[in-house]
Amino acid sequence: MSNNITFPPLIGHRGVKELAPENTLAGFERAAELGLTWIEIDTTLCGSGECVIMHDDTLDRCSNGHGALIDFNFEQLQQLDVGAWFAPSFQGEQLPSLSQALLYIDRLGLNLNLEIKTYQQSPKHMAQAVCHALSQVEFSHSLVISSFCHDTLAELKVLRPDLALGVLFEEVPTDWLCIMRRLNAVSLHCDSDLLNETQAKAITAAGYPLLCYTVNNKKQAEQLWQMGVTSIFTDNPLIFNK
Numbered sequence: 001m002s003n004n005i006t007f008p009p010l011i012g013h014r015g016v017k018e019l020a021p022e023n024t025l026a027g028f029e030r031a032a033e034l035g036l037t038w039i040e041i042d043t044t045l046c047g048s049g050e051c052v053i054m055h056d057d058t059l060d061r062c063s064n065g066h067g068a069l070i071d072f073n074f075e076q077l078q079q080l081d082v083g084a085w086f087a088p089s090f091q092g093e094q095l096p097s098l099s100q101a102l103l104y105i106d107r108l109g110l111n112l113n114l115e116i117k118t119y120q121q122s123p124k125h126m127a128q129a130v131c132h133a134l135s136q137v138e139f140s141h142s143l144v145i146s147s148f149c150h151d152t153l154a155e156l157k158v159l160r161p162d163l164a165l166g167v168l169f170e171e172v173p174t175d176w177l178c179i180m181r182r183l184n185a186v187s188l189h190c191d192s193d194l195l196n197e198t199q200a201k202a203i204t205a206a207g208y209p210l211l212c213y214t215v216n217n218k219k220q221a222e223q224l225w226q227m228g229v230t231s232i233f234t235d236n237p238l239i240f241n242k
């Protein structure tokens, strides 16, 4: 297992979720200002078929809109405010499409872990939409695409065998190596609270970078790094400066 992607100890989660509204351009900018070199963001599909940057399949938590994301086209979504719910200083922030986000992140000089949330889409449709957005932008930094939906990753592998794929798990299953090999994945991503040291050692011994979400506690992060974990996803990198 070898590739030329190098992951840092800290990756900004959904941009920097605790310091700026998640999955927004303002958040990506804040991550870059803080010196992060990688961020993770989520993408899913909206009603007009574009990939947009949002974690949930509903608008309610992270915007001034309500209802299912899939019931709105991109033009309607652009009327929403996705910053003010977080803090008044972020008022006016617009929901980015995946291609807008890719362009912005690339200009900021950041490397990217793009997580696909397939929700009720077919894996094939979801993979096609992601590929369409990727074809619109020349992303010049490192890009790893991950998903809990391994069928979506399998479809992506067929459409774009050149893409680097990361397999997302909650708890690492016993057949993890088989899944990694089948998808020709470059990295394994899992829930930090469900990982044990034996698994961590086996994953890294097999040559896979091991990335854990979501860690906002310095002591826990140090224990994970000690176990051989490559990177942790954090909502707040400032915790690690203390």
Ligand code: G3P
Residues within 6 Å of the ligand: 013, 040, 042, 055, 115, 146, 168, 189, 213, 214, 233
């Ligand atoms: O990609 C790691 C992590 O973001 C997965 O969980 O729910 O925060 O997208 P979630």
Ligand code: MG
Residues within 6 Å of the ligand: 040, 041, 042, 115
């Ligand atoms: Mg995510």
